[in-house]
Amino acid sequence: MAKRLHIPIRFKVLITLLAVITVVVSLITFNMAKLFHADKEASIRDLTSVIAANTAEEARSLLSGYREKLQVFGRIMFDGKLPSDQKVRLLAGLFEESGDFVAVTFYEKGKNPFTLYDANALGSAGLSKADVQRYRLEHPIPMDRLRREKVFVENSTLAEKLPTLTMVILQGDPETGRETIAEAVVRLDSLLRLARRSVVFDTYLVDSRGILLARADRNQVGMRTPVDWTPDLTNLKYQPSMVTTLEYSLGGEEKIGGFGRVEFGELLVGVEIPKTAAYLTARDLLTNLIYSSILMVMVAAFLSFIWADRITHPVELLSKASRVVAQGKFDVHVQPTSRDEIGELAESFNQMTHELKSREDALSEAQNKLIQSEKMAAFGQLGAGIAHEVKNPLAGILGYAQISLRKMDQENPLHKNLLVIEKETKRCKTIIDNLLRFARQEKVALDPVDPNTVVEDAVAIVEHQLNMNKVKLEKDLALDLPRIKGNSNQLQQVLMNLFINGQQSMEGKPGSVKVSTRLLASGQIELRVSDTGPGMDEEIRAKIFEPFFTTKPSGKGTGLGLSVSYGIIKDHQGEISVESELGKGTTFFITIPVHESRVG
Ligand SMILES: Nc1ncnc2c1ncn2[C@@H]1O[C@H](COP(=O)(O)OP(=O)(O)OP(=O)(O)O)[C@@H](O)[C@H]1O
Ligand SMILES: [Mg+2]
Structure with a gap:
């Protein structure tokens, strides 16, 4: 061509x-x-x-x-x-x-x-x-x-x-x-x-x-x-x-x-x-006319140049900005220089890039969530498989250990060993139970639940433990909240995990954990748990919902707390997310759909 x-x-x-x-x-x-x-x-x-x-x-x-x-x-x-x-x-x-x-x-x-x-x-x-x-x-x-x-x-x-x-x-x-x-x-x-x-x-x-x-x-x-x-x-x-x-x-x-x-x-x-x-005189007039015409054309050329520049400059800016957008960079803004159609075009362009930017952000967020949930699903499957295989032999070990204990004399030097076997086997059983819960193998019934009651119950259970560790537990509960569709025990467990994580992050230093509830404009209930702990860096923050991820010394933490919580919230058709920065504390956000539309 x-x-x-x-x-x-x-x-x-x-x-x-x-x-x-x-x-x-x-x-x-x-x-x-x-x-x-x-x-x-x-x-x-x-x-x-x-x-x-x-x-x-x-x-x-x-x-x-x-x-x-x-x-x-x-x-x-x-x-x-x-x-x-x-x-x-x-x-x-x-x-x-x-x-x-x-x-x-x-x-x-x-x-x-x-x-x-x-x-x-x-x-x-x-x-x-x-x-x-x-x-x-x-x-x-x-x-x-x-x-x-x-x-x-x-x-x-x-x-x-x-x-x-x-x-x-x-x-x-x-x-x-x-x-x-x-x-x-x-x-x-x-x-x-x-x-x-x-x-x-x-x-x-x-x-x-x-x-x-x-x-x-x-x-x-x-x-x-x-x-x-x-x-x-x-x-x-x-x-x-x-x-x-x-x-x-x-x-x-x-x-x-x-x-x-x-x-x-x-x-x-x-x-x-x-x-x-x-x-x-006619010739003089003609000469004058020619001179003034040349002058007029020159002035016109000058004005045309300025005019053409005024028209095309913003178009050039737009064209440059479009090339930047074509390279996938949506963070461009074109300053509208006039109030005419070109000015409108610049504004539409800015609107378009803004829209593209927010869509791109939403897309990458959705992509991250998808990756996360797929990863979780994969972990769940793996965990469930292992748990199934291990659960029955573990029950056998525990059963034989307990029968042997009952038949054995306490003075027998093996009695102590059997007690250790029983204790560790129980610990393993708890882990297996947690793994199965995370993998959502056990479906529980969801009933209308008052979110504030769930919070109050969870607070009542762990408040003492937190206070013992110089951590204050504060509540900020919205009144008149609609009920959510959920399981109180499971939701309590989630909240307790978050409270204890907050307290543990402070490592004995005084601080506070604050829990709040509110109704969102989207019609969902938000439970928010924030602490004054040290916060997390990006690398840790990306992994906290993974099973067995822990930064705690072995024997102290299993790394299943947040992954189980994640599984529970997913079962409730809800979302759990975190905002955290080193030195600035951590906040968990949980949103759960309401059970019924509120009447009057
Ligand atoms: N509030 C928090 N502040 C700082 N780090 C936290 C917080 N909550 C969780 N984490 C980090 O996330 C990791 C995983 O937490 P998770 O609750 O899943 O496991 P764990 O607390 O380590 O062990 P487990 O809960 O099984 O006792 C923690 O080890 C910690 O590094
Ligand atoms: Mg934990």
Whole structure:
């Protein structure tokens, strides 16, 4: 089977959170940048066309003003009723007031022109009337393009210092039918001011030939315009719409431009901005967004790491603890670190190990008891076998010894020997009887017995013997105890064994043996015998219920007292156990089921 890659949960959580955050942040960033860009583009396009339309409108009204003045000049000039000297005076007066006008020329087709010049303006630009006349000769007005009611306008800059346009109008007298031409050379200063108004947008005006009339950079006046590069713009002249927006590339630079017709002398207005400048804020925003996104992702990574650690740390602890449990050590406790599901899991885990521990303890206790009782059963069988074999010959020996004693004279030297035989045989018989009792060969009847009475009787029998050995026998008997199912003689014998063992353990030193009775919550009666003797070590404690186990010198103890007691208590469906520690005395616990349930 292919080995699965081990990826810690911490890492999985981290990666998942990071992936989600990165995707969300990227989507937000991308959409915000896209929206902002679209919004910016729409507003830039709008702005260029609005500026173009406004500039066209203002240029038109400015140029209309020039045309009206020129028309007034023309009417005076070609008024047949006015005497010539008055005409000249009037015209000269008007010219002085006309401001932007540098020169005005009037003529009828085929006749000599009449011209007025602003000598000061020409002079300050280093020009003379002759220069103006020469320029006109070199750049004749395209007469074929002149139409009545239409104004012809074109750039006519003579010197850099004095940028000018030339405006020509063709007027016809409806009565006489004669056609007159009025021509004005006008400073471009007012138009240049219009073009200079925006710092961000490059604004310019061009004449019908594509020559710049005005631009923020006035050095470019008279040059050909960027209009040529955008054929769409040339077509604009024939389009009904006043303004349009175009995107184009100029000298390797991407631009957005708004273009409009001035509706006067076929002039056009252009307003353009490089895309780099237009989208500067959008790009700044995008850069900021990217930086803040990276920061957000980094913060998110940090938080995810801490979060993942918080989640997985307790799980790791649990996993370690589980491995310990798997090795059979149930004594582990995991400290719950949170109040969530993982905290609950830790608590359940602790509960589980606690449960396992107590079950294991109960199991090993039960196992010990089983071993003990099996051992006892084996001892019993063995003992019973021996007792049976020995009992009859022993009865024979005792019988013959006693018959011989009766027939023998007391002076006979063998009489003493026979007495010894009788005494030792009796002792053997007692041992055999005890062995048989332990092996439960003799079943006795169990009747309702008052536990306190049993205790009192046993105490009465041995109290004197204990007192003689400086051992006090104390009683602590619970009142109103239910009766137990038992045999008083046998139970008395058990208690006496325990009292005497206690007294013997003190080896003549003063002390006390205490007996108590009580009703347990389990419904059983507990008889407890404790002494202030030296106690036992673990090794002795494990063997005390075995037949013939004794620590007493030979002839003093048979080692059958506790094993017989054990057998008796088992016959009573009870339990006998001991708690003892060296230097801390010994306590025996006997529990016996009650005979009847108590009434009221
Ligand atoms: N109260 C006690 N304090 C200390 N050791 C005890 C106590 N009761 C019993 N023992 C130990 O348990 C052993 C076995 O006791 P058990 O009553 O079965 O036999 P025994 O007293 O030695 O002899 P027997 O009872 O036949 O005279 C004792 O020899 C003694 O070592
Ligand atoms: Mg004993």
